[in-house]
Amino acid sequence: MGEPQVKKHDVFQAIADPSRRRMLKLLADGEMPITTISGHFPMSRTAVSKHLRILSEAGLVKERKVGRENRFRLDPEPLSELQQWYSYFDRFWENKMAALQHLVESAEAAK
Amino acid sequence: MGEPQVKKHDVFQAIADPSRRRMLKLLADGEMPITTISGHFPMSRTAVSKHLRILSEAGLVKERKVGRENRFRLDPEPLSELQQWYSYFDRFWENKMAALQHLVESAEAAK
């Protein structure tokens, strides 16, 4: 077993920023270098790089050096922590069927 | 139609803080005044009050004056925005069945 992996930034804090949420959705389209990502945001490449660092520390993106590029790709796995926390409040929905209904509807809305 | 309701704090930012996440779980047990809530946290009552203000602005808690007390209760509804955002990444799980499996497991874990 490795180190306990103390994350400086957790997933909740990582997705608190709207720019970072947009970056994750953008990266859902596939791996891309910082310059490409940067083209989608009204801020400096350095600022984008800092956001990606935070996402990386939360385990939500992985990086890979290719030539002079640094390519990023999404790793959605840590988002399951979100799902798990959220599920604590499931009992506040009418019943299981309503919860599933809700899930399906939101899945549709996200298409 | 009323005002567009510009929220100063959104649900993502509200749950970014671990103390606020604990407060929401605590309030899942039912309505309670600030003093009671405050008893569960190693910080001043004023600090707790500020956190509750942020949760209130995000629509996650409702307050009600009863005598000299100010009682807070959970309103989980805005959490559905979380669920909706999360669902965008559903396609990264193997398939729908795996997603449901995952949902059920996390629901179990939260019991």
Added chain:
DNA sequence: TTGATATAAAACCATTTGGTTGTATATAAT
């Protein structure tokens, strides 16, 4: 009425956050 209780509100503070610009370095293209 005199305290005690529950809370709000204001002022203050250190640290973090989200951004900038400027400089340096490695790689690729001509």
Added chain:
DNA sequence: ATTATATACAACCAAATGGTTTTATATCAA
């Protein structure tokens, strides 16, 4: 070899965050 590209890194900055203490106000209890 020279130039252009992709990025990292450091220094800086204003505003937001998460906390404190102090002061004030309303309500309940004796």
